[in-house]
Amino acid sequence: MSVRKLDWSPLDRSSDPVRNADPDRIQSSQKRYEFIADTIDDAVAKLEKVVTSGSDGLVGKYVEGLKDDAKSIKESLEKAGVRYRDVASEIKKYEPDLDHALKETAAARTDAEEAKGDQTKAKGMPDAKKDDDGEISADEKAKGDAKDKATKGADDKMAAAKKRLDDAVNALDVAGKRFGDAVNCKKYDDGLTDSTKDKIDAVLAKIGEIFGWIGLVLGVLAILIPGVNLLVFAGIAAGVVSLVASSVLYAHGKGSILDVVMGAVGLGLAGLGGIASLVTKSISNTAKITTLGKWGFRPIAGGGKNIEMVPLGPGGRALGGGPGRIPNFSRPFGPGNNFFNPNNAAGNWRNLSEWFNNPASDWLLKKGGFPTPDKGFWGSFGTQFKDVGKFWGNLGKNPITFGKDFGSTIAGIQGARDLANIVNAAGLGNINKLWYVWGGVNGAFGLGAMIYTGGRNMQWIPDVNLPDNAAT
Template identity: 55%
Template sequence: MAIRNLDWSSLDLDSDPVHADPDVVTAAQKRYSHIATTIDDATAKLGQIVDTDSDSLAGQYVEGLKSEAGTLKDSLTKAAVRYHDVANEIGKYEPDLDQGLSETAGALQDADEAQGAQTKAKGLPDPKKSPDGTTTPEEQQKGTDKDKANSEADSKMAAAKTRLNNALGALNVAGKRFGDAVSARRYSDGLTDSYKDKLDAVMAKISQIFAIIGMILGVLAILIPGVNVIVIAGVVAGAVTLIANIVLYVDGKGSVMDVVLGAVGLGLAGLGAIVAVVGKGISSIAKTAALANRPGGAGGIQLVPLRPPAGSIPNFSRPFGPANPRPGGAVPNYSRPFGPNNRPGNVPGRPAPGPQPTGAPPPNVAADWQNTSEWFNNPATNWLLGKFGATTPEIGFWASNWAGLQGAGKMWATLLSDPAKFGKDFASILGGIKGPLDLSAITKAAGLGGISSLWFVWGGVNGAFGIGAGFIYTGGRLVGWIPAVNPPGQAAS
């Protein structure tokens, strides 16, 4: 019997109230019974191994085999109980289902007949009055017959609906009995998912989702370097993944390598923030030294001495007076034309121009360096950094993001125009040494020499970890190429 495809409108229903196929239920009962029998056979064979005299077996594996066989036998025995119970309870439910299907079908037939009777009753003639306004007994009988037919038809429809409701009620009682009989709450065999099991399933999904997000953000951080929003989002994704992996590991369902590599990754991010603060301090010192070495000192301003040295051009910016005698003791005569005999020192002429303002200082990566915000210099943490004496960046968080986007755009613009330069810049980003290279350029431009080679070692370690753990390991775990590394006693996830 397939699912019934009938018109239930006479019972004011849009579809079959019993959506069940007895053939499918019967097949399920047979399948569960077969599984239970198979488990019984397996436990019987395992029992033979457990109970076998060790003299019939040889080798050091015997005790271990018997122990493992005993554990597996106990688990299968518990599982067999459930499969037997389900098969038995389905067998009890099948007659109730058949009865429910039969009764609902009968109720539908009754309703169809009642609906036909209602239609017929409504079609009966109504009594008519005579021309003088009276109703003859014959006409009165017509009205009585019509009312009776309508009443009987309505009663049949009500009875059909009552029959339907009673059938559905009985079927619901049978279904509840079946559900209670095979409910996991009845069993304490350790085979039912507990709250912890459900939490672990959620954590496993969270770990998978945020690991994928972290990989995507890692790729974006390489392709678009210097954008702090991407970096901070990657750190948050790494933290969420680590928390989920720790929960799974504690519950015996996680890989120890997932926890270790996640913790190392966050640790490197935190240590990287400290290293970046140190680098900013070095750059600030280099900037001060570079500004001091520029022509004219701080700001490039050249100072003109108040009293000129002997033999130089006089300074006429000061008013003449007793303490400031006129040059040469005489008033310069500017009305006479210049000539061979009319020069300063003979007859004073027009003074030569004084020192002219200098142009803009030449570019210098140290003097022009500006303290931009990093991912850890965001509005939520700057107040905390200030308490530890960290310098507030000159360029705010969002402006630094825009600067990073512009820098990435300039780098990618050289892909076709200057492939060699692009390759060098991109390789420095992949290798994690772009920061040390920039810091070295700043200190050299300030005349402070190079930086320690440990900066490049630090950058290389970060780059190698990002490629190895961030992409190869994480990607391999997600697709199942790299198995979980579990402590003894844990099953691989």
């Protein structure tokens, strides 16, 4: 028998009261559970032979260890076998109750259809009519009584059909409760029931997967849209969530130790990167101030006695090159004036904010000897996106420059290149080569972390755990 598709409106029901009851599937499930129980019993019997066998059957140093493992597995299987056997047995007890409920509800539906037909017939029977004197004759009274009797009989039959249905459904509910109580997970201590911890772990695993994908997408965007600090910090936030999830899972004997290590190293590098960023800003700020403090005069080419003020580099050499104009000292800090805005990397450097630029963070930066941002969050955000536009604009204008910049971004050394340009423009020499090493390490780890995250989420990379923390 399959799931019934019948009209239950005669009983004022919109659907089958024994919903989705398929005896064939239930019987198949019973056989499957019974087969599993038999298989477990067979495995337990074989393990019992290993546990109880003497030295004649097994020889070697491995014997005792093998016996211990076999005993542990046997005990676990015995516990699991009890539950499977109970489920198979209770399904067998439940099947007659289900079959009875299906038959009774079907019979109740048939009764209801008949009762509905009787009600229609009764409704069509003639009513008692009065004669001209307003009296009801015996014949007319008999007609009225017959209609009332037929109506009452049909109504009683309908009520009986509904009661038959309710009784069948209630009896099946009782059988279902008995079934559920008999195999309630609280009765068993066999490791097959998901505990609260297991459910939490399942949620954490899903959260870790989701934020792993988020971090992966943000990492790719940080490469394609370099210099936008909002993406970097969003990636760090996603990394924090993933690390918490993977740490709890590992503490519960699940997940992978590599997830924890990769997450911790990634956040550690991000923290060191934040410190390095502040140091870089200080170096860049020093270079800017140094550049603005070095000025000299030189003749304007073809300008006779006219002179211009220009920033000076190493050895007093003028930076920027080419003829200029006499600075307007009436507006010494005006827009575009060479006196304030020299056309080199150091003079044009701007200290942009990441997430800070408020009285509290500015006070801390000053206390630490670091420069405060020139622009706030949204101003910095806009400037960063303009720089991204220039970055991608070189793809068509100057592919070689674009390729170098893009390669440097992927390799993680673009920041060191920018710092080197600023320091050189200020005439302060060269930066320490460790800045390039630092950037390369970050770039390599970032690419490796993205590959690892993608592999984990696609389940290409399996769990890696220490022996004493392997999931059981």
